[in-house]
Amino acid sequence: MPRSLDPLEDESLRGYLLRLAHLYGAAPSEIAICTGLVSSASPRNTVRIPMRFLHDLDEQRLNAFARATHLTSDETRRLLTAPLGRRYGPLNTRLLAETRTPAGILQNNSWILTRTTRYCPRCLSGDGSAIQERHGGSWRRSWRLPPVFACLRHQRLLLHSCPRCGQDINATRTGSLIARGSESGLHPAQCRATLPGTRTVCGTWLAGDGVDRTPQAPATVAALLRLQYHFDGLLAPNGPKSVGSFGWMIPAAQYFIDLRALSGLIFMTWPQARELAGTEALAVLVDREAERRHAEFAKSRAPAGKQRRASHHYSDPSADPVSGGAVLGIAARPLSASDEIEAHEAMAPIIDGAKGRDLSVGYQFRSLSGISHPLLVVLNTSRKDKGAYQGMGQRIEGQGLMRIDGLLGRHEREG
Ligand SMILES: [Zn+2]
Ligand SMILES: [Zn+2]
Known part of the structure; x- marks a missing residue:
């Protein structure tokens, strides 16, 4: 040319x-x-x-x-x-x-x-x-x-x-x-x-x-811009290598796999996570989107006894940037918990809700390939099993991960 x-x-x-x-x-x-x-x-x-x-x-x-x-x-x-x-x-x-x-x-x-x-x-x-x-x-x-x-x-x-x-x-x-x-x-x-x-x-x-024919309310735009600022920082080519998830350091790229898994669980169990929405307007947006997904999921019901593979109705991201951003904002909330116990408390309704709605699809989300060890442990621990519940931290540590405060302590020691 x-x-x-x-x-x-x-x-x-x-x-x-x-x-x-x-x-x-x-x-x-x-x-x-x-x-x-x-x-x-x-x-x-x-x-x-x-x-x-x-x-x-x-x-x-x-x-x-x-x-x-x-x-x-x-x-x-x-x-x-x-x-x-x-x-x-x-x-x-x-x-x-x-x-x-x-x-x-x-x-x-x-x-x-x-x-x-x-x-x-x-x-x-x-x-x-x-x-x-x-x-x-x-x-x-x-x-x-x-x-x-x-x-x-x-x-x-x-x-x-x-x-x-x-x-x-x-x-x-x-x-x-x-x-x-x-x-x-x-x-x-x-x-x-x-x-x-x-x-x-x-x-x-x-x-x-x-x-633009349908501008959003200023509070919605402001909340989503804040979240975008956080995500853009992690996506930037020179962004941080690791990011805190439940107080544990995980690769920044993996954070987005965790968000993907949580977004599917949130849609699947909606309105369980409704109170985690930043504003009521954002919650209403997810209301509408989740209602549509529940209807499609119900329509896709396989005949009794057959295993269902319809999890994509919940796992697909929204094409619409506004409801898509709204659900990712909710998914980011539990990830910002200070430790795995606090995260589990915040997510208990979602974890239980997923089991209640559909055992096999819920399991697919809880074992999605590529999710971080902290999330894997939190999603697959029951609060009823006291020993396992208290031992979540040890199991995450067993995978060679480090707590953020441990990392801070080391930096201080090394001056
Ligand atoms: Zn056109
Ligand atoms: Zn632009």
Whole structure:
């Protein structure tokens, strides 16, 4: 390619392809062919850019793409979500301890938003520089992570669907990284969904201030921005290696696996954790979301005697940034308890509620792969068994973990 673009901060491969296509007045699928992502053998109107390219590229494709776009391999790798796994456990094959290859991590993994992406309309407007004025701002990789529901740069909540057609802004039947990929002439900041019952692309402008139709109450926004500040600190490439969970130090990336498990348990046993919500408005948001999930779970009931595998009704994150943020705020509360006993007291209604609602699904959540030892011990200890209850700390310590106060003591001793 004679000309190319510098990647923007946190830009995703999808966003970068959209901007390149706009630069050349070409269809994104043509750019995907020129850059070696997909083969040109198929007729152009059937080109599909596989969704898995969002996360990772094989070495050969990565090198071809880097050559064609005049980027370094590192710059190309930073367009993918795979590097986010270092800070975000649900994308970390080592922490998940599953037999997943990096390429297979998107399969059955709802804790990266693939079908859709959230967005900040002000980020999409660009930062005022000439290049962003022309092709729009960064479609950020982090908007694909469920714990990212607000934009701290613009002090606002993210959006997740098109303000006009109400669909995912990349709604596609083909599971392609870019919907309507064979179409040229759309700006990167336009909705690419197809209007229902037609063949027309929606094309609504997603950038700027007028996009938001239903602003949230200031107290809700403030509570969610505080939580986002906490999460962004842990997700930052130079963030802390470890974080306190029930007073024990665990890898920061694993904290997000714990949040994922707790979020599923909270939905499953709702309204048990209702009093942990930061504000009544946040609790009402989860009320609505949980009601929908309970109804879907009930509908999916397997015939008596058959084991049910419907836990995804509770474990899937909310696409909606607001209710998604609300439930993660509740999940973060018990994790901030000062020790495992206090955490267990706070979570007893959730633990008992899960057993009461559905023994097998409850068990799936309590033994989810990759959760931290403190959470594993807390979720699987009964208060009725006094000895085991008092011995929780010893069992966590037995896994080689350290208490925060122990760590502080050591720092003091070492001066
Ligand atoms: Zn923004
Ligand atoms: Zn639309």
